[in-house]
Amino acid sequence: MNPETTETECVFFPKIELQSLITLLVGDGYHVVGPTIDQAAIVYDKITSVDQLPRGWTDQQEAAKYRLERRDDDALFGFVVGPHSWKKYLFPPLTTVASAQKTESGWQMQTPEPDTTKYAFLGVRACELAAIAIQDRVFTGGPYVDPVYKARRSNAFIIAVNCAQSASTCFCTSMNTGPKCSSGFDLALTELEDGFEVESGSDIGAAVLGRLTTQSLTAEHSTMAAAARQQAVDQQTKQLNTEGIRDLLLGNLDHPRWKDVGDICLGCTNCTMVCPTCFCSSVEEVSDLANENVERQRHWDSCFNLSYSSMSHGTTRNTIASRYRQWLTHKLGSWENQFGTSGCVGCGRCITWCPVGIDLTEEVAAIRGDAAPKPPGGAA
Amino acid sequence: MTTKQPTPTTATKPKLAVFKFASCDGCQLSLLDAEDELLAVAGIVDIAYFLEATSRIKDGPYDITLVEGSITTPHDEQRIQEVRRKSKYLITIGACATAGGIQALRNWADIEDFTQAVYASPQYISTLATSTAIADHVAVDFELRGCPINQFQLIEVLKSLLAGRKPRTKTHSVCMDCKQRGNVCITVATGEPCLGPITQSGCGAICPTYNRGCYGCFGPATQTHAQSLTDHLVREGAAPAQLVQLLRNFNSAAAPFLEQSNRIQDAMNQEGDNRV
Amino acid sequence: MTQLEACTRLLDPWLAHTVRIVDITDEIADVATYHLEFVDPDIGKSFSFRAGQFNMLYLPGVGEAAISISSDPAQRGTLDHTVRIAGNVTGELARAGDGATFGLRGPFGSAWPIEEALGGDVVIVTGGIGLAPLRPAIYELLNRKDEFGELSLLYGARNPFGMLYTSEYDDWGRRGLSVTTTVDRASPGWDGNVGVVPQLLDRMPLSDPANTTVMCCGPEVMMWYTARSALGRGIPPERIWISLERNMNCAIGLCGHCQFGPTFVCKDGPVLRYDRVASLLRVEGF
Numbered sequence: 001m002n003p004e005t006t007e008t009e010c011v012f013f014p015k016i017e018l019q020s021l022i023t024l025l026v027g028d029g030y031h032v033v034g035p036t037i038d039q040a041a042i043v044y045d046k047i048t049s050v051d052q053l054p055r056g057w058t059d060q061q062e063a064a065k066y067r068l069e070r071r072d073d074d075a076l077f078g079f080v081v082g083p084h085s086w087k088k089y090l091f092p093p094l095t096t097v098a099s100a101q102k103t104e105s106g107w108q109m110q111t112p113e114p115d116t117t118k119y120a121f122l123g124v125r126a127c128e129l130a131a132i133a134i135q136d137r138v139f140t141g142g143p144y145v146d147p148v149y150k151a152r153r154s155n156a157f158i159i160a161v162n163c164a165q166s167a168s169t170c171f172c173t174s175m176n177t178g179p180k181c182s183s184g185f186d187l188a189l190t191e192l193e194d195g196f197e198v199e200s201g202s203d204i205g206a207a208v209l210g211r212l213t214t215q216s217l218t219a220e221h222s223t224m225a226a227a228a229r230q231q232a233v234d235q236q237t238k239q240l241n242t243e244g245i246r247d248l249l250l251g252n253l254d255h256p257r258w259k260d261v262g263d264i265c266l267g268c269t270n271c272t273m274v275c276p277t278c279f280c281s282s283v284e285e286v287s288d289l290a291n292e293n294v295e296r297q298r299h300w301d302s303c304f305n306l307s308y309s310s311m312s313h314g315t316t317r318n319t320i321a322s323r324y325r326q327w328l329t330h331k332l333g334s335w336e337n338q339f340g341t342s343g344c345v346g347c348g349r350c351i352t353w354c355p356v357g358i359d360l361t362e363e364v365a366a367i368r369g370d371a372a373p374k375p376p377g378g379a380a
Numbered sequence: 381m382t383t384k385q386p387t388p389t390t391a392t393k394p395k396l397a398v399f400k401f402a403s404c405d406g407c408q409l410s411l412l413d414a415e416d417e418l419l420a421v422a423g424i425v426d427i428a429y430f431l432e433a434t435s436r437i438k439d440g441p442y443d444i445t446l447v448e449g450s451i452t453t454p455h456d457e458q459r460i461q462e463v464r465r466k467s468k469y470l471i472t473i474g475a476c477a478t479a480g481g482i483q484a485l486r487n488w489a490d491i492e493d494f495t496q497a498v499y500a501s502p503q504y505i506s507t508l509a510t511s512t513a514i515a516d517h518v519a520v521d522f523e524l525r526g527c528p529i530n531q532f533q534l535i536e537v538l539k540s541l542l543a544g545r546k547p548r549t550k551t552h553s554v555c556m557d558c559k560q561r562g563n564v565c566i567t568v569a570t571g572e573p574c575l576g577p578i579t580q581s582g583c584g585a586i587c588p589t590y591n592r593g594c595y596g597c598f599g600p601a602t603q604t605h606a607q608s609l610t611d612h613l614v615r616e617g618a619a620p621a622q623l624v625q626l627l628r629n630f631n632s633a634a635a636p637f638l639e640q641s642n643r644i645q646d647a648m649n650q651e652g653d654n655r656v
Numbered sequence: 657m658t659q660l661e662a663c664t665r666l667l668d669p670w671l672a673h674t675v676r677i678v679d680i681t682d683e684i685a686d687v688a689t690y691h692l693e694f695v696d697p698d699i700g701k702s703f704s705f706r707a708g709q710f711n712m713l714y715l716p717g718v719g720e721a722a723i724s725i726s727s728d729p730a731q732r733g734t735l736d737h738t739v740r741i742a743g744n745v746t747g748e749l750a751r752a753g754d755g756a757t758f759g760l761r762g763p764f765g766s767a768w769p770i771e772e773a774l775g776g777d778v779v780i781v782t783g784g785i786g787l788a789p790l791r792p793a794i795y796e797l798l799n800r801k802d803e804f805g806e807l808s809l810l811y812g813a814r815n816p817f818g819m820l821y822t823s824e825y826d827d828w829g830r831r832g833l834s835v836t837t838t839v840d841r842a843s844p845g846w847d848g849n850v851g852v853v854p855q856l857l858d859r860m861p862l863s864d865p866a867n868t869t870v871m872c873c874g875p876e877v878m879m880w881y882t883a884r885s886a887l888g889r890g891i892p893p894e895r896i897w898i899s900l901e902r903n904m905n906c907a908i909g910l911c912g913h914c915q916f917g918p919t920f921v922c923k924d925g926p927v928l929r930y931d932r933v934a935s936l937l938r939v940e941g942f
Binding site: 038039040041043064065066067068082083084088093094263264265266267268269270273274289290291299300302305306307319320352353355356357 | 416417420535539543551552553555556559560561562563564565566567568569570571574576577578591601602603604605608609612616
């Protein structure tokens with residue numbers, strides 16, 4: 001829904017107009033999803049009002065730690081990314097992909113009608129736009145297209161928001177995915193004190209923008225917006241050296257670091273669940289007791305699960321170390337062969353939400369042999 | 381399959397038995413709570429021994445035996461051998477049967493002190509010093525975890541066995557369920573200790589969904605590194621005594637939980653630290 | 657791409673087609689061949705596959721299993737799967753009788769390099785149940801015998817009772833396939849070869865190794881030794897092909913289970929050129 005267009009002129013709309021945008025999209029039949037505070041974090045959920053946005057809140061993030069904190073202003077988007085990602089809408093954690101009914105003449109097979117719910121995502125960050133673009137390739141770019149993803153994706157309206165800050169876990173500049181939103185959106189906002197600099201990135205975005213009350217952008221607004229975006233760049237401290245990273249990882253499959261990290265890793269799957277690009281799933285049978293009505297339910301799965309590589313005669317990856325190696329070599333290495341990009345967008349979720357704070361950038365540095373990386377798990 | 385299978389008669393139906401050892405009966409009740417499914421199960425098996433449900437008793441041997449509870453008395457030590465002999469396929473159900481249950485806390489205490497404190501005439505009490513899992517005494521064909529067990533898992537296991545399949549139960553961590561429900565990790569977001577990352581799924585992540593840490597009802601997840609988590613929680617400021625309490629619950633005697641609680645307790649003893 | 661593959665790609669790749677068991681042939685212990693027809697005759701007419709491809713056999717309520725097709729690609733109307741009881745799905749299939757229906761998605765995956773082998777010799781090296789995914793290739797090679805040089809099958813089994821399709825060997829031989837068998841353990845009455853199957857490759861005469869194609873299916877360690885023997889005999893690495901097995905859940909490259917480094921075994925494989933995966937084959941737990 002958001003093919004790239006040539007750079008459009010930015011306009012300005014005052015903060016109050018954001019509610020008009022939400023109301024307009026709701027009126028157009030969209031389910032507007034945006035950031036909101038729940039369970040001590042900023043999550044993505046359905047919203048109908050700007051009052052549901054995390055006004056005046058920010059997030060402090062580090063390995064295995066996330067805390068909400070008050071800001072000293074009323075910013076609506078003054079935070080980075082939380083535990084949720086948009087994949088929960090485009091690639092739902094649980095969905096029915098097929099069903100079977102037993103009849104007099106044998107089994108009848110069906111697939112469900114695609115879910116045509118229209119979602120409008122408000123507050124999509126640059127790294128998340130990159131993640132959506134990656135999942136587009138995974139689910140719709142190959143010989144087989146996933147109907148569930150395709151239906152939801154083609155209806156989605158994307159309102160991106162440029163980051164004006166970075167967390168200590170962010171490394172989008174290393175992955176060339178941000179912090180500035182450059183493509184893949186219908187509208188992109190940069191939050192200013194009194195309003196937003198707005199850029200449309202698609203015809204449909206421009207059409208929506210045309211229905212809002214906007215003003216021309218002043219030079220001052222433009223300077224402030226650029227400064228806000230630059231602040232996110234300046235605050236970024238974490239780095240991942242991606243030079244030759246695929247060959248580095250796939251050429252070091254016997255590196256002792258895999259065992260070290262494998263001894264710390266819990267195999268709990270959190271990193272893969274929060275990752276906005278991880279796409280692994282399993283389909284399971286759910287049937288009535290007579291086994292006459294069967295649904296095939298697809299749920300998120302993870303390469304960290306023992307059963308994930310199990311076959312009737314044995315399990316391919318039978319240790320946590322081998323499973324961590326699979327995840328990292330895939331994410332940063334073989335993903336390139338498969339989909340032409342890295343599988344990592346530098347959002348840092350896997351670092352923040354790892355219960356023991358394993359940091360993939362440190363694992364790569366250790367394998368690269370860079371100076372004295374912290375041992376996994378940190379010194380006691 | 382479309383091939384018609386004859387409706388089993390009592391004579392040909394597999395015989396199901398349910399035996400109870402030291403336990404609260406909660407896991408057997410899960411089966412009774414299953415209502416519709418239980419009726420369906422009753423239609424395809426011959427419930428031969430299930431005192432919680434019926435006083436009608438049939439002798440063994442039994443095709444499928446469910447064992448609830450742990451071994452805590454010399455009599456039970458004998459009785460479980462007898463149950464095993466009479467059972468073709470023996471399934472232990474619940475944390476008591478699979479790991480000794482909450483009563484395994486006695487393993488850290490002096491049983492004499494307990495009997496003296498609890499009973500007016502302790503000389504009549506015949507008990508073992510420990511509470512142990514059924515698998516410590518006899519061969520077990522399948523373990524169904526949980527305190528209590530998940531009735532849907534139990535029905536799935538029975539359905540599978542009756543259909544001649546290997547039962548499918550999940551072995552992933554509680555975290556995966558949490559994340560799929562959209563729960564925010566309470567340990568990362570608030571610092572509250574949670575055993576979810578090292579605990580096997582089965583409950584659907586009930587506790588974290590209601591903002592409290594997991595206390596490991598379904599026992600340790602497969603191939604996890606419990607020490608990595610406890611070391612991390614201690615580094616982040618959790619009180620060691622709190623972690624010992626967390627680990628010493630319904631699955632206190634399950635190996636990874638047992639090793640960690642003992643290790644932390646030993647370290648505390650060495651440092652003379654008993655703060656909670 | 658076959659017509660049905662094109663259809664599957666356009667339509668919902670999760671939609672299974674209902675098939676009916678027409679006949680069951682007991683092969684060896686725990687192995688049977690299921691002769692199947694599509695309940696919808698139009699699907700049956702349009703269904704075609706290439707030797708080496710597989711289907712997902714779907715037993716509703718139990719699950720799916722990836723099983724190679726073992727019939728002649730030129731055969732129309734029915735298709736065969738030779739299946740060993742290994743898990744829940746194949747166990748359930750074994751309990752199904754003639755006339756039973758179940759689901760099928762496919763065909764999926766890559767094919768044996770029939771076109772690449774044109775004009776040269778072909779050596780098929782396999783063991784046990786591994787002959788099933790190669791039988792379609794044997795049929796096709798024999799149907800087009802004039803287009804190839806010498807055709808050989810080197811086949812090993814644990815014992816003489818573990819060999820598939822033994823009643824067909826004479827016919828294959830008459831039509832131009834040299835069949836050599838070996839067993840790990842001889843039993844009374846066996847006067848053939850004893851030893852592992854790569855040894856047959858070490859010993860067999862090869863008139864033109866540079867133009868010989870090896871098609872191999874078996875346990876990974878067996879395929880590795882076979883490739884080593886083939887390389888030792890001067891067969892070029894790009895002419896050695898193997899069929900890999902991994903946990904397959906979706907068969908369409910979307911679920912991630914079957915990954916082997918950069919390879920999705922379900923859609924890039926199962927038939928792969930040895931030199932493209934060789935370096936990863938010996939990495940423990942990869």
